[in-house]
Amino acid sequence: MVLTLEKISNVLTKIMRVLMIILFVWMTIALTTQVFARYLFAKGFVWTDESARYCMIWMIFIGATEVVFNDEHIKVTVVEDFARGVGKKIFVLIQHIAGLVFSVIMAWYSFPQLQLASKAVSSNMSINMGIVFGIFPVVTILMIIGYIFRIVLLWAKKSDAGGEPA
Numbered sequence: 001m002v003l004t005l006e007k008i009s010n011v012l013t014k015i016m017r018v019l020m021i022i023l024f025v026w027m028t029i030a031l032t033t034q035v036f037a038r039y040l041f042a043k044g045f046v047w048t049d050e051s052a053r054y055c056m057i058w059m060i061f062i063g064a065t066e067v068v069f070n071d072e073h074i075k076v077t078v079v080e081d082f083a084r085g086v087g088k089k090i091f092v093l094i095q096h097i098a099g100l101v102f103s104v105i106m107a108w109y110s111f112p113q114l115q116l117a118s119k120a121v122s123s124n125m126s127i128n129m130g131i132v133f134g135i136f137p138v139v140t141i142l143m144i145i146g147y148i149f150r151i152v153l154l155w156a157k158k159s160d161a162g163g164e165p166a
Contacts (some may be wrong), residue, residue, distance in 0.1 A: 005153055007118055010120045012034075012146075019062055020062050027053075030052040033045065034048035037057055050123070051126050057132065058135050063141060065143050068146035068147060069142075069146040080092060089155070093154060103140050103143035107137060110136035110137040111137055113136060117133035126139070
């Protein structure tokens with residue numbers, strides 16, 4: 001079971017990294033186009049700024065999810081560094097549960113927000129804002145899955161590493 005969870009986690013992480021690279025490349029192209037258009041024509045394109053902004057939003061949230069899958073999220077390491085054995089595992093478990101609870105709350109509130117946003121269109125590109133806000137339910141559900149994986153892997157591994165990959 002541990003190997004299966006790690007394989008799924010690795011595949012999801014790779015997909016998220018590829019998506020972030022694609023979004024970053026598109027954002028760079030859009031912003032470079034904007035700079036050259038302003039330089040050459042003294043006026044930029046209306047879609048470039050908005051497109052880059054939405055790419056950045058998606059990159060940030062996909063990156064936050066990727067961090068959960070790699071167990072690199074923000075945590076209190078002062079206590080964790082001093083703890084050993086079961087005490088360390090319990091402390092790491094508490095951190096994962098806190099992240100899980102936060103992700104569940106975010107997921108719960110993301111669906112009504114998505115429904116509300118779907119009624120609007122973006123100002124420059126005239127795309128449905130549900131496309132932009134659609135990232136919230138996706139990544140929060142993925143974060144929930146990531147935290148569940150982390151919790152299962154924490155207790156499935158025999159080492160004293162406190163959930164760190166072997």
